[in-house]
Amino acid sequence: MKKIMVLVAAVFTLMACNKETAEKGNDSKSAEQTGALKTAYIDTEVLMKDYQEFKDFEAKFKTMSDKMKNELESDARRFQNDVLDLQKSAQTKGMEWAQKRQAELERRQQTLADKEQNYMKKFQDESAVERDSMVSRMKKFIKNYGKEKGYDYIYGTGDAASVLYAKEQYDLTQEVLDLLHKQYEEKTGRKVETEKDEPAKTEKKETKK
Incomplete structure (x- = not known):
């Protein structure tokens, strides 16, 4: 009987140890999950201002x-x-001429107003489409960059800031900007001059002197 009781006690002790180990493992996992988030941010104002495209x-x-x-x-x-x-x-040309001429000018005035309205609409539509397309490509680039680098979150700062500190x-910002410029150079086939290139140019000029 004593042997059976000892065996039962040993089983309960083993179960308790396993439970404690499992709980510790779960705690360790949850700590890793909450503590291992990889985050960064991009200053969208700088990106929009300095990106060559x-x-x-x-x-x-x-x-x-x-x-x-x-x-x-004109x-x-x-x-x-x-x-x-x-x-x-x-x-000098008479009332009849003046009335006809006035009617012509009124029609012309309406035509000019329509032309101005059409120009404005064309400008707004074309610029909006091209701008939206650029923003969409940039978002896609940052999304792919985040996945490739293993980020959990990449925040954006600027006018609609989501990061206060x-x-x-x-x-x-600078790393993504450099990569975007590299991609744009490959697309357009021309070198993008950045502020980082200015010191090098100044040094060359001074060396020549």
Whole structure:
């Protein structure tokens, strides 16, 4: 009987030890899961300001905007000159001529207003599509970068900041910017000049002197 009791006690002791070991293992796992998160952040304002593709985008649509503006201003000047001509010539050319001319100018005024509206819509639509496409490609790039580097989270700072504080060592902005520029160089076949290149240029100039 004593042997049976000793055996039962030993079984219970073994079960208790196994349970304690399992609980410790689970605690260790949960500690690893909560403590091993790999996070970083990107300053989206810097990314948007310094990324060459965004610079090219802004230059392209500024040129487009300036061209539209110049054309509309030229149309407006011609229209204004014709209005002044109508006012000057109305008495000498008669009422009938003046009324016909006025009707023509009113139709022209409406045409110019429609043209301006169409230009604005075209500019907004094209720039929005191209900008959205760039942002989408950038998000995809960062997503793939995060997966490749094993990050659990990559936060974004900027106007719509989701990070109020982070150590600078977690800032991926420059690294991602350099990789994006490398990708853009391969796409366009031209060298992207960055601020980091400026010191090297200055040193070369000083050496030549």
